[in-house]
Amino acid sequence: MIRRSAAWAAGSVAVAAVLVGVGFLVPGYSAIAVAVAALVLVVGMTIYEPAALPILAMPAMVVVERVGGDAVNLSLSDFALFGAFWFALFFAQRPLSRPMRSLLWLSALYQVATLFTVIANPYTANTVEWFHAWLSVGGALLVGWAVGRAGRARLGLTLFMIPCLVIAALTCVTALQQLAAGNTGPVYLEIPFAMHKNFIGCVLGSAALLAYARPWWVGWPKMFTFPAFWLCGLGVLASQSRQALIGLAIGVVLITLRSDPDRKRSKLILLAAIPAVYFVWTAVQEQLASKDQFNSAYQRLTWYEQAIDVWERSPWVGVGLRWWVANRTEYTFQPPNAELEVLTSAGIVGVVAFLVLFFGSLVVLWRMNPRFGTLAFSVLLMRFIQGQFDLFWVSVQVSVPFLIVGVCVGADAYAESRRAARVETGAALPVDDLRSVEEMIDAAGTARSMALSTPDPKEPSS
Numbered sequence: 425m426i427r428r429s430a431a432w433a434a435g436s437v438a439v440a441a442v443l444v445g446v447g448f449l450v451p452g453y454s455a456i457a458v459a460v461a462a463l464v465l466v467v468g469m470t471i472y473e474p475a476a477l478p479i480l481a482m483p484a485m486v487v488v489e490r491v492g493g494d495a496v497n498l499s500l501s502d503f504a505l506f507g508a509f510w511f512a513l514f515f516a517q518r519p520l521s522r523p524m525r526s527l528l529w530l531s532a533l534y535q536v537a538t539l540f541t542v543i544a545n546p547y548t549a550n551t552v553e554w555f556h557a558w559l560s561v562g563g564a565l566l567v568g569w570a571v572g573r574a575g576r577a578r579l580g581l582t583l584f585m586i587p588c589l590v591i592a593a594l595t596c597v598t599a600l601q602q603l604a605a606g607n608t609g610p611v612y613l614e615i616p617f618a619m620h621k622n623f624i625g626c627v628l629g630s631a632a633l634l635a636y637a638r639p640w641w642v643g644w645p646k647m648f649t650f651p652a653f654w655l656c657g658l659g660v661l662a663s664q665s666r667q668a669l670i671g672l673a674i675g676v677v678l679i680t681l682r683s684d685p686d687r688k689r690s691k692l693i694l695l696a697a698i699p700a701v702y703f704v705w706t707a708v709q710e711q712l713a714s715k716d717q718f719n720s721a722y723q724r725l726t727w728y729e730q731a732i733d734v735w736e737r738s739p740w741v742g743v744g745l746r747w748w749v750a751n752r753t754e755y756t757f758q759p760p761n762a763e764l765e766v767l768t769s770a771g772i773v774g775v776v777a778f779l780v781l782f783f784g785s786l787v788v789l790w791r792m793n794p795r796f797g798t799l800a801f802s803v804l805l806m807r808f809i810q811g812q813f814d815l816f817w818v819s820v821q822v823s824v825p826f827l828i829v830g831v832c833v834g835a836d837a838y839a840e841s842r843r844a845a846r847v848e849t850g851a852a853l854p855v856d857d858l859r860s861v862e863e864m865i866d867a868a869g870t871a872r873s874m875a876l877s878t879p880d881p882k883e884p885s886s
Contacts, residue, residue: 482827505559680693684798800832
């Protein structure tokens with residue numbers, strides 16, 4: 425306690441000194457003063473809560489507005505993730521749990537495998553994308569871990585859901601306006617920033633699955649998650665993103681059928697998955713049966729053939745990441761399939777590592793406590809399924825699933841640390857020291873006596 429008080433006192437003195445300096449800078453160097461003040465604010469919040477910046481970055485993770493030229497072409501969410509990553513790296517609680525370490529090692533394996541194509545094909549977009557891919561996977565995992573491990577899963581995921589609900593509402597309103605005008609096509613939003621239908625569908629699919637799972641450790645009431653799920657689900661339907669519909673349907677089925685130790689789920693929701701899959705099937709069949717050689721189904725078949733042609737030019741290490749924007753070939757399309765995209769970019773070496781990354785991660789998440797692992801597994805599997813039918817390595821669509829996975833893994837580690845602390849002290853921790861909703865109920869003496877994590881099978885039953 426004395427050490428903590430001394431740290432607070434020293435920090436307060438340092439902040440006061442910096443604020444005095446900012447006051448002197450304001451008259452002549454206002455821009456510098458604002459930047460320094462913002463830095464002081466961030467540092468101050470980090471002193472109070474080490475996970476402050478990762479938490480505040482959660483709503484920015486869905487901002488897809490692009491910045492930079494074709495060689496860089498990153499989104500604002502990438503910059504938010506980049507800033508939050510460094511704070512998570514240096515200030516997140518340690519040690520990392522075994523599942524998190526495994527996920528990060530799998531991410532590192534993929535990066536090592538794709539490093540071959542970076543060396544063999546030296547150009548700017550290749551190098552930038554190599555770091556970007558690592559940030560989208562490993563960086564998102566660490567940021568999510570920082571939020572969950574700090575016991576701030578509820579706050580972080582709520583901040584993530586708010587912009588998703590706004591996007592869902594805008595999508596539904598736009599769809600109604602289009603229907604009133606006789607337009608039954610997919611929704612593309614322009615406000616507050618341009619959003620493609622597949623971006624809308626994939627992001628809202630993750631939000632809908634999160635609301636449907638309604639993990640007890642988040643503490644959302646049903647009066648919030650029920651309308652949130654259907655609003656996001658209708659947004660996915662209005663976007664007419666077929667891969668998002670299929671991914672969401674499979675995710676809902678998985679969460680419904682896997683045993684949940686905290687609640688029973690009605691199987692009636694499974695009936696809603698049938699029309700979603702049927703809609704996608706009939707839409708594809710109609711396009712294939714038509715004579716329009718330029719619709720999305722026929723266009724994909726053409727792109728598949730051209731992607732194989734690109735891969736054959738460098739089968740082992742590929743022609744480079746983001747080759748379609750670097751004039752590496754006569755083609756300028758991003759392959760609409762995860763494996764074909766990696767195969768053309770990083771060759772056989774890359775696609776093997778990609779499959780190891782995903783299936784290895786799914787195995788790790790499946791073995792976790794289902795209270796935390798089921799949601800993480802479902803979100804990641806949903807993204808993998810989406811990538812079978814459209815572009816895979818697209819900033820937000822990749823980082824958001826891994827971000828949610830990181831929160832789940834971090835929340836699992838936080839719950840385990842609280843359980844271990846109670847076992848060690850032999851008594852419930854003070855309410856002020858608890859952030860998990862269920863633990864607060866336990867402290868009040870009205871909850872189940874069940875531990876936060878699954879009991880040790882080696883312990884004898886009473």
